Amino acid sequence: MPDILLQHWTWPDGLALLWMLLLWFVYGRFADFLPPDDVAPRNLNQMMHHLRRSWMRRMIDRHDRIVDSGLTGHSVNSTTFFASTSMLIIAGLLGVLGNAAAAHAVIQSFGFVMRADIVMFEIKVLGLVILFIVAFYKFTWALRQFNFACTLIGAAPLAPAEPATRDRFADHAARVMSLAVVSFNGGIRAFYFAMAWLGWFIHPVLFAMATGIVVLVLLKRQLKSRSQQSVAEYYDASWR
Secondary structure, eight states, X not given: OXXXXXXXXXXXXXXXXXXXXXXXXXXXXXXXXXXXXXXXXXXXHHHHHHHXXXXXXXXXXXXXXXXXXXXXXXXXXXXXXXXXHHHHHXXXXXXXXXXXXXXXXXXXXXXXXXXXXXXXXXXXHHHHHHHHHHHHHHHHHHHHHHHHXXXXXXXXXXXXXXXXXXXXXXXXXXHHHHHHHHHHHHHHHHHHHHHHHGGGGTOHHHHHHHHHHHXXXXXXXXXXXXXXXXHHHHHHHHHO
């Protein structure tokens, strides 16, 4: 394998791939970090974690928890959909690998595509397969954790509960649910970076540029989107 890479790999290819892996790791650490309860949230995901804790506290005060079960079930259904979609995409990409010569000829027939041999084409397709395998595992782990959250909701203390009991349940239930969302977001993130990966079939510079654009879009949604601003205004008015 190292010999094959040395024969078919170029410096732009290697740098673009390292750039993508670096941005994926750094952004993931930023977006998925759940601060301690006494630390003010800095991005949309962190504010949503605090709101989930409030949700769990208010759920205990309700005798009818059908709405809470329905909201959790919606998250389970969404996660199941994306996990199934990941499997279908993996199957399609494996089909492309099975007929790599024809697919490579089609890609290379476009005049704007950088010349690359079939081995490099197969490496790029295999990389896409790995991305969607990562997405599949993220989604299935998120699904398991949402099921854990459903169990916690079913075992929630009945109202009226002591404040210490209510706070303890809310903290743990919200954290399990937020960890499920972290895994779900990781799967969605793999889809985004897979879109950037498609640029590699044209040129490694386009791949690197597309990766940067993906991260900028994700950062804007976390820090400067209208949804983030609305949540932040509500959070500031309610908790500060």
